[in-house]
Amino acid sequence: MMMNCRELAEIVARGGELSLRQRLALRLHLRLCPPCRDYAEQIDKLGEVACDAVEADMSRDCCQETVRRLENSILTECGLAEEPVKKR
Amino acid sequence: MSLRNYSSSERKFAVPSAPPPDYPDEASRIRARDPDALRDAVRANLRDLLKAARGAGLDQQQAEEAVQETFRTFVETAERFEGRSKVRTWLFGILYRKLSEARRALGRERRFEGLDELTEEVFNQRFGADGRWSSPPVTPAEEFERRELRREIAQCLEASPLPQRMAFVLREVHGLETDEICEILEVDRNYLGVMLYRLRIRTRDCLESKGLGLQGSRIGERS
Numbered sequence: 158m159m160m161n162c163r164e165l166a167e168i169v170a171r172g173g174e175l176s177l178r179q180r181l182a183l184r185l186h187l188r189l190c191p192p193c194r195d196y197a198e199q200i201d202k203l204g205e206v207a208c209d210a211v212e213a214d215m216s217r218d219c220c221q222e223t224v225r226r227l228e229n230s231i232l233t234e235c236g237l238a239e240e241p242v243k244k245r
Numbered sequence: 246m247s248l249r250n251y252s253s254s255e256r257k258f259a260v261p262s263a264p265p266p267d268y269p270d271e272a273s274r275i276r277a278r279d280p281d282a283l284r285d286a287v288r289a290n291l292r293d294l295l296k297a298a299r300g301a302g303l304d305q306q307q308a309e310e311a312v313q314e315t316f317r318t319f320v321e322t323a324e325r326f327e328g329r330s331k332v333r334t335w336l337f338g339i340l341y342r343k344l345s346e347a348r349r350a351l352g353r354e355r356r357f358e359g360l361d362e363l364t365e366e367v368f369n370q371r372f373g374a375d376g377r378w379s380s381p382p383v384t385p386a387e388e389f390e391r392r393e394l395r396r397e398i399a400q401c402l403e404a405s406p407l408p409q410r411m412a413f414v415l416r417e418v419h420g421l422e423t424d425e426i427c428e429i430l431e432v433d434r435n436y437l438g439v440m441l442y443r444l445r446i447r448t449r450d451c452l453e454s455k456g457l458g459l460q461g462s463r464i465g466e467r468s
Contacts, residue, residue: 159460161372161376162377163372164376170332170440170441170445171439171441171442171444172416173434173437174423191396192378192465193440195381195382196381199452201448203445203452204417205417206394207414207418208404208418209297209391209394209395210394210396211296213395214305218305221306227291227309230294231287231316231317235287237284
């Protein structure tokens, strides 16, 4: 069963689990089709770059100090501010 | 992921004893508003929630507010936590609903009307009747700087509606499994695939239209 370029691009963009049959058809098609290889690589790269972007934002704006401040503010607001810590 | 089947009488007796901090007991302690359990939930999930809110496009201050509100709702409704899902799943769900409400109230989701149809039409036009590329993806000659790519992708992601963006962030940034994402967004597996498909082809097209390189990925290295 051959998979055409359109089907491949759609499957790659959806992501998620594939059947063994789909995986084999996909791999075969990728080996034979440079444009689909480019497309699949680019789709794959989106996640990596997005992840990178969020991590960069977080490390710039959200240091330990920020997290601690927010944590304290939430705990206080919710009436959970730390009394003497009980060890479990 | 699902709870073992405790009968209600067993559960009643289980509450007063000091349970070990494993999963089913964590749920009953949260339901009982055990301050330690609630505090643990805040501490364990705060950073992940902030990251998800940032990933959804909020700035740092908006993200902090959204996360604070999420925990407020979590604590207020703790007795409704049945423990059928993980605490994290439950919290992501609250955050997602808060963000959706806010976006709708501001009318920000309205600009996406008709967008998915357009995205798919553009996609389909790249292929001939035989399903082969009629306009193949463009691969730029040079790789762009990481920093530049990060900035541009953030901009391109603005062009997608919140549910799709959240699906993408939960998958790619948080690495969550399909079932957990479906539970958070309250969609089925098939629709989750459709959401990701729409966002990914749109975002890739957007980067392509800016002439940005997306080369040297993991797939390429593997084959």
